Amino acid sequence: MPVISPVLLPINGFTLALALGFLLIIAWYDIHRIINQFFAIFLAMATIWNAGFFLVQIALLLELPLSFMGFASGIAEIGFSGASVALYVLVTILAGIHTRRFRILAFISLCVALAYNGLLIITRREIGIQPSSGVSFFYFLIFDILTLYFLVSYRRKIQNVGIIAGITIFILGQLFNFLNPASGIASLSATIGATGALILSFALVQQEMITPLKNQRSQLEAMQRVSLAITGGIATNSVLKDITEQAVEWLGADAACIFIKKEDGLELVAPYHLPERFVGWRIQAEGTLAGKVTTERKSVFVENYKRDWQGNHDMPLAIETFGSVIGVPLTSDEQVMGVLMVITGVQGRLLGKEDMHRLELLSSQASIAITHGQLFAEQQTLADQLKKLLISTENPVLAIDRKLRLIFANPSAEKLFAIHGADVGGSILNLIPAATLPPNYRTVLKEMRQNRVYIYEISLAGKIFFCHLAGLGDKRIEGWVAVLNDVTELKELDRIKSEVVRMTSHDLKNPLQAALANLDNLRDDVTDNNREGVLLAASKIEKHLERMNRIIGGILDLERARMSLTRLDLCTPADIITNAIDEVLDIALEKNVELQVDLGTETSDFRGDTGQFGRAMVNLIENAIKFTPEGGSVRVQAYNDDECVTITVSDTGIGIPPEIQPHIFDRFFRGQQPGAEHISGSGLGLSLVKAVVEHHRGTIRVESEMGKGTTFILSIPAAH
């Protein structure tokens, strides 16, 4: 006979009431969940078992008839067997291996247990309290052992210690039921079972209610962190790393990474808890898990990688180390850009389908990050290209902000203005000479409003630049950029052009005026029959027409001399000088300038164009006469000097100021020194001389003293 313990009964009742309370909470929370439904069934069975046990105790206490005793023990039997079956189903659900077949099996078993025990109650009334009938034991053996088996093999899946403990204690309680009633422990069976049920219900409440709520919070927090990372950080890789880290922490996984789709496969980025050397790891799209995700555009879940995955491996050592793997696609505009892959180790947590759904939430965030990153990278590339362009351009480029602080200067600008990288951020007003700033800011701003650009001219380092100023920014001006164009050569061309105009207007107009005036006089003289006048006018007209011809000839000579040396005669300096003197004799006489020639000892010949060199000499001597006042003299010398023939032309003229000496050989340059304003000339003479001398591989230089005179020294290599 079992020991009747009046103390145990209230404990049993109290425990069961608590379990029922938890059941109510769970049912109220979500009755549609299958686990909650089966937990309710289990709890109902456990209650029935306890109730039967309770009735048996009552009957023993009150010494009720045996028939009641049989009825009570029958109920306890039903509860006992039912609880075993329900527990088994519950564990299959918890382990995630629950299927319809299990449910049918369980349902049939339950029906059999009910029918058998019901029959037993009806037919064998006098059986007394012998609960451990064969059927009960049979059920216990089958279902509880199965339950234990699942519990052990799916412990990584179930994980919740409370559930495992509760179930184990409950099974332990049931086991006590079959011990020898005389030992007295059997009477504890129901109590232990009830305690197990209580622990189980507590653990279930925690797993089904509290944990999801907690998860929701952590989910929101993870989302927020990812969002922050995306909006805050621009460097994509760090954002992606944040995402993988969040995914791992959130799912309780061990590692994660992202594969980005490239043209020839997939590239691994942002590994978390994976070796860093995996960065840039490339895999084929065919056959791999990540590839499957990209091609099917949907998430792939592999519970047990070693067992379930048949394809190629995404990473080295995958088969040895991977437990569960989830891959979710990262999409943008319906296009798969990559795969977020979360991995648990062999010993780690088993992932489930619901983890996959949670990961999908995260993947949408990651997609945004990747899109942003790609846009940013594109922009960065463009900016880099632009910068390279600006750096390699020869035009100096400067950019300043609204507060006139330097933002950027390319190497040419740095060189021109002598500024350095450290000057960036400094005020432009201190960095460049004031003379190079635009003269009037008001005009500049007005002009830029109208034409978007303002152009002005600056001179710097002996060069002339056009400075193009333009605003930076679309609507609101964020600063200005200045691009400098070197127009020194253009300016020189411009000067030559205006000199041509000046020359034609002045140097050609004076002889033209003289010729026309004499022509008018000639007409009068013809009318008057003034023979002398006619002859005079005619000679004047001829003289001035020839003068014009000489000027035009000078231009052509220079063009010819600039081209090349066509002939190579043996030139004798003495002959050339004598011929040249003959040609300029008239001019010298007219101006009353004495001509001295000193050919000294025998001079060497040189190779060249006699005609061209003769013209150069005429030009040089004519030039000397022109700049020599009346009564002065011009001296021409020739002598051998080393391997060269040297010819000098000295005058007692007004001299050339040092500052214009470097320019006298320029085309169309005409000395404007005091006293030389009236001297007409084409401005071509000396440039022709220089061109000819250089064609003869010679040199020309000038020595001059203001008011005393000028000497031109020519040196030509002698012929052997």
Place this chain on the structure above:
Amino acid sequence: MKILVVDDEQDIREAIGRKLRREGFDVVLCSDGLEGWKAFHTDRPDLVVLDIIMPGGMDGLTVCRRIREIADTPVMMLSAQRITEENIIEGLNAGADEYLVKPVRLNEFVARVRALLRRAQIASSDTDQNYDDGYLSVDLHRRQVYVKGRKEHLTPTEFKLLAVLIENAGRVVSQRDLLEQVWGREYIDDVYYPRVYVSQLRRKVEQDPANPVYILTEHRIGYRFEKQTRQGE
């Protein structure tokens, strides 16, 4: 009539000299500014022809300004350079009455010389009307202009311009009429002459040349002389 010709180009001045002598003028020829300036003193010419760019540190414009400091003798500039209107105005502002650009044909040159001389003569004998308001006093007969009691030198062209405006006081004289009456029929198209001379004249007779009270501009039409009421000194 004696004409001084200053030009550094020998053949030009000689050809001009021959032409002028043939036309019955007395001619003095000089080759640079300084020589010309001296000749102006010694020979007292009735008209001066000046080249602008000349040797010797004294160019045509300088000579012209020097002459204007002491005399109203008509001056004609003759130059190969300076072809823009601004350059011509610069020459006129120096006190020249005429500006010719080389090359110029001698018949035209002589015609302009005659017109200039005529202008100077007419200005001295045309009328006996006078004007006096205390500030500005103009004796048209004796060709004398007094501003605040001080004698003011006016070139013949300036005086002729002032005389024409005073004769038509209160009425608008059109640009064309001014050109025809002051300069002559040949000058009808030289529209910038009146503009330059009016501003020159204002500088001499107006109290505030920027806000003239005597010579008023009728925009795009011409000019009008407005008599002022006598002011007590």
